[in-house]
Amino acid sequence: MATDPRRSVRNLAETIHSLLGVKAHVTSTWVKSVCDIIKNLPSEVSSKRSTPEDSKRGLLYNHGVDPDPDISKIRDELAALTSHINQLNIQRRQVLNEFLDLKGNIRVFCRIRPMGTMENFEDSRLAFASDSNKVILKLASNKSKSYSFDKVFHPGSSQDEVFSEVEPVIKSVLDGYNACIFAYGQTGTGKTFTMEGTSDSRGVVPRTIKALFEQAADSNHAFFISFSMVEIYLGNLKDLLVSQPTKPTDPMPPCLSIRTDPKRGIEIDNLVSIQVNDFNQALRLYRLGCRYRSTASTYSNITSSRSHCMIRLSITCFDAPERQRETTKIWLVDLGGSERVLKTKASGRRLDEGKAINMSLSALGDVINALQRKKRHVPYRNSKLTQVLKDSLGEDSKTLMLVHVSPKEEDLCETLCSLNFATRAKSIHLGNEDSTEVREEKQVAMVNLQQRMKKIEDERLFAIRDITKLNEKLENLSRTTLSSEELQASYLLMEEAQLNHKVTINNIGAAATAPSSGIPRFMRPTVSSRRKTGLDHRTSEGRIQFNTKRRKPPSHHAESVNFPVKNNSVCNTEHSISRNSCFEGLNTKSIADNETEYSQDTSEYDVKMGFFQEQEKEPGTSCQSVHPIEFEKHGNGNTEKLSSIKFSKVDTWLRLHKNEPRINGDTHTSKRVLAIPLPGNKLASEERSKVVILRDEKRHGLTKQRIPRADKSGKLLDMRETERPISEVVIDKPMKMLKDLFDEELRSDYINLPHNPYGQIMIQKEDLVDGSSMEDNEGWTFLNHDVCYSRINHYNEENGVTAMSLMQEEKDVTQWSGTYVLKNTDCCEFSLVDADSNVTDLSGDGELSMSELEYCHQEVPSELDEEDRESKDLNAPFPPLRKGRLGMLQLRSQRALFMDSPKQNNITMAFVLPQGDKQNTGRYAILKQKFQTICASALLGLGFYDLGFQHDFFDSLML
């Protein structure tokens, strides 16, 4: 702060202006700086005022007393006007809410779809809008039915017109009400068009987000907006901001469950909710979510939504005690289209989807019906849709239903159903049970409220005009009487008067009692900033005291949950549906009808990283400069920077997936295919033969870990004490593992270096016979990852070590077997036991140090990449292997073989151990396809079919 009083005052306006510019980022600093300025101001001014020059000019300033009575009077008037405007703002809000309440908690609009270019216009005589409130439905040549709604949009209505009706609800959300806007109607009638729109004409969702930001910016409160997107597909909640599995190895996203939070109302556990600082950020998330929506081509619509898509915007404001709630939300819902199965000719999955949509729409109808009849029990719990919308459909919220109808005659039945449904919903607020008198009274009351609103608006305009005039007057007076420094001070007062015209009466009251009430209103710290800076721990009436520790800076606030699952009670029938049950239905379906577009082939990692990078790259899109998107968990309110959260959350995510029930999916490029639930312990009783013992060694920590060893008969020889639990290692480098997992499909068979083993499966095999192995020219042996095993015995050790024995039949009916213990480790050591030998430790004592691994790495010929291998003559004999050296290979198809392992993600590596020249004459002689055929046959022979694998699993192996 300036120490020289003259300079301080001279620069005051400039300083404050610049401070205002950065207010959003450095609120506490801003408050402190402004307080300092103000603290110094009176003494500076008074010291200046007491100068002899001032006395000569007759300017007798005595602690805030204006030298000119006119100026003093004007200032008083300005203060009174400012206060008046604040009161008018409050009144306007109250009247608007009363009006909306009278209009109804649910307002219903009807939109008639225009005829498509390919459609026969002869059919378009069915529904038409007679005026802005009525739809006439032609039932027969001389019979018609009329329905009235709050507004009817004819086929030529623009997206602008539709949105103009939606906009008032946004104001209510900022005022502290929950809201829900949903598009309802028959399939193919334009719900998605209305909600999503096109690039040329944006729909309700992008417009609402934009308006929300604009109105929040106009307000003098700080709002924090977070974005979430879910869909209800086949009765299950899916987070659309989390990618869906596209590979068998991808972790399945958890089923989301719904709970009731006493403070926040209905909450979805573990829903990704991302704070957005501007419209562009939210739009990018919205687009991302749209990519993951379940859509499919149907008889009625080539891009039919097969789910209910729900966007949630949560708005939090800490410094507006007059708001009903600290956090409000608005749901924007594109409901799945109601459809008649006979007409849509749906079968298979399409049929299931249609049924699920119809069922939840029916549940929605029941809820609306119960609300209409004011029943004591409203059956919210009958569907996920109504559970989620529970606190946005009731009395204390604003709901808009946009019912969509087709203009076609052939859709008469569906149109009638839709219009009847909408009329039923509309009657909640119009109150069919009300007598005509009551309705008339309501109409009168609404007209009165509209008049009052107009009056308030007029008064506000007058007051603002008066303030402008007074300011001009003050300016003129000041010019004649005040020095330039004083002029600046008076300008500031004017600004204050203008700025304050939106301040609420509650704030005024609070400010009057505040210690800094002598300072201009806009310079005072907000409730939120006081809390953050620890200046204020008081609570407003009836409000919960804020814990400054719990609070994070406003610009970093996000109100919801990050993606990891807190508890895995996915089988809770009341609140959630288990993953098994989620996909049970799917598993029984033929793959032929599996055409639903679930997601693009983008991993969660890719999506999140891509998005954040995009965020960082894009300049100037955020009104609050660069704010990394952050996540917060509900409840504890912990806020962490994205950089740290991102990793820790993915860590948790992986860990949780390891613990979840095993569901595996198969993938066909961009389409998700059937998920295959696997029985848990079916393989656990498999015969244990020889065991390769793995040792775990943390890559960086180099903590040596003792591992179990086994004898020939497969009995564990040694269960030496481990230095740390094996499970610790499993999650040691999750991000890397995840990344490699996603990258895995992109890579094919190449040597993986020991220092980079995450997410790769490497197997040590004792005997590699022709056709099942390949060697590099350094004598390393690599197992072709797509090689097939005629038999796999797979079982798990209690301590998390996964053991597996592999057997393969060859041309000469030679059978070999080897047993491996696979462990989820960053870096493994192992020894091998085979049928004919004792335990063979790689480094003599069964342990392998990191240095050895590094050494091995150096020995691995780097030029042996995929291309090299492809260019090799596959039939050429490989040079002999060097004994005792390590090689690695990456498994891809084999991963599928381990799908029944509860630690399938744990199977990360093993090493290929060359076993002498005799056995090291292997070559890559058998074609891939042959191996795959053998593999599939072998699996069939093993009875994997009985374990829950279906045809599609085997089909995928054959691909």
Ligand SMILES: Nc1ncnc2c1ncn2[C@@H]1O[C@H](COP(=O)(O)OP(=O)(O)OP(=O)(O)O)[C@@H](O)[C@H]1O
């Ligand atoms: N008002 C409109 N103006 C122009 N085209 C429209 C309009 N309404 C719908 N359409 C077009 O009609 C087709 C079907 O619309 P849309 O996919 O939005 O239907 P829907 O009700 O969402 O269907 P579903 O329930 O099957 O998802 C789209 O091609 C869309 O562009």
